[in-house]
Amino acid sequence: MSQPNSSPGIYDGLMMVSLGAVILAITLLVMTLSSYS
């Protein structure tokens, strides 16, 4: 059973932002490494 939360959507958003940031970072790294191949 979930506990009542004052702003449960903020943390989900933060997690999504984090996920998006990770995906972006990985994409940038892949693009960087692809230029040295």
Next chain:
Amino acid sequence: MNVVGKMLVVLQLCLSLLFVCFAGATYSLQGQWKEKAETAQKKFDDLNRSSQSSLSEHERELQEAKTAQANAERERDESRSEVAAATERANTADALLAEVRQERDKAIAENLLAADEAEARRTEATAARTQISSLTSTLAEQLEEIRARENELVEAKAEIRSYAAAERQHLSELARMSELLRYHKINPNDSVTGDVPQLAEKVDGRIVDRRQNPDRTQEYVRLTIGSNDGLEEGMVVFIYRKDGYVCDAQILEVSPNTAAAVVIEKTRQSTAVKRGDYVTTQL
């Protein structure tokens, strides 16, 4: 969501942002890194080429150095051989120099001997000059003496001429005396009776003949002088020849120009009388 989950979500967000920043920085700066890497690679290639060229240059210089070393060693060997030859020539020259010095010393010694001999010859020449001077003075004295003797000879000849004149005068006187004896009927050739006087003057003659009696105990000789020369019977004359006295002989018979005599055997020397022997009345 509890507090820990929230904190983890916030931490995850922070880390995600940091990771995004890192990836963005990497993506934005990788171009410069590539250029730097290419530049570095180019520099590396340049350096490698330069090192290769330097290495080849070094090898070439090393080869040249080896060639130069070989040439230097060959020149060194040639120089050593030349030095050995020069040393041998120097030794030969030293030997020749020693011989030349020895010959020089020998020549100096010979010169010294020659100088001594020349000095001796000079001394002898001086003595000879002195002797020549003395002989010259002696010769001058002897020439003076010869002149004096010549003067004496001239005087003696003049005296002989005066004696010859006196002899001619005496002969004329003798002829006059003979004429005077004939005038008084006296033969000048007759012998004087009594003791026979010895000849006062010296008369010389030769043996013209010789004979022996059959018994060969007496030897008779004939002379070239007679009573005209003053010989008388019984006189004793002397027979000689160039090599000396031979014997005595006694006059047996006298004629005006010849006379006969007998050899006195006790006075005979070892040689016999010969024709041509000399006869004299006084020795």
